[in-house]
Amino acid sequence: MRRSTMVALVGVDGSGKSTQARALARRLTSAGVPAVYLENAGGRPLWNRLAQAVGRRDGVHLFGRRCYPLLEATVRWLALARAVAVTRLTGRVGVMDRWTWCQYVIMRARGDRGVRLVRAAYAVFPKPDLVCFLAVTPELARQRVLTRGIDTEELAHLTALDAGYRALAGFADFTVIDGDADPTTVAAALDRAVTPVTTRR
Numbered sequence: 001m002r003r004s005t006m007v008a009l010v011g012v013d014g015s016g017k018s019t020q021a022r023a024l025a026r027r028l029t030s031a032g033v034p035a036v037y038l039e040n041a042g043g044r045p046l047w048n049r050l051a052q053a054v055g056r057r058d059g060v061h062l063f064g065r066r067c068y069p070l071l072e073a074t075v076r077w078l079a080l081a082r083a084v085a086v087t088r089l090t091g092r093v094g095v096m097d098r099w100t101w102c103q104y105v106i107m108r109a110r111g112d113r114g115v116r117l118v119r120a121a122y123a124v125f126p127k128p129d130l131v132c133f134l135a136v137t138p139e140l141a142r143q144r145v146l147t148r149g150i151d152t153e154e155l156a157h158l159t160a161l162d163a164g165y166r167a168l169a170g171f172a173d174f175t176v177i178d179g180d181a182d183p184t185t186v187a188a189a190l191d192r193a194v195t196p197v198t199t200r201r
């Protein structure tokens, strides 16, 4: 089995992870480095739709403050396991939207219990070869989320998420990229960060 290479993009909602991760995987593939974009959704839009269909406010209201984070963490565990398997089996570079840290940060920002349990369950996953933190001002992130129109985010929550990432023990190992910059500048910064990782494969 070939050694896998994993690049993870992390950051608050609206920091541009999905957009930039998709584009990065496309650029790498076009440049002759086969890459795959990997999603790491927690299923929130699905849980919210399901909740509303049965007359509940949202997923948290349907499953409860205790069960909802564990459900979300389980869905993300499966996405991470799939991502590791896909990159190992295909030999393609994985460009993943989020990594394990995102779940810890989200749970802490919401005040959820069970972070230690989730950390233990996620300990099986290897560290990515590169983690890029898209640093974006919470106000801009909120504006982007509102424009996206799928969900909404409170400014206080986005601010707490941003602080949560910066407080992570592993934050010093992240490559910080200015996510407030225009998409072309962000893409160029990502390319610079990724090149040493993909050339040493």
Ligand SMILES: Cc1cn([C@H]2C[C@H](O)[C@@H](COP(=O)(O)OP(=O)(O)O)O2)c(=O)[nH]c1=O
Pocket (backbone or CB within 6 Å): 011, 012, 013, 014, 015, 016, 017, 018, 019, 020, 097, 144, 145, 147, 148, 181, 182, 183
């Ligand atoms: C990267 C980027 C995204 N966007 C838009 C695209 C999306 O509709 C929205 C959020 O981007 P998205 O990539 O979905 O962010 P995340 O995955 O981190 O939540 O913002 C911008 O307006 N400017 C940008 O520079």
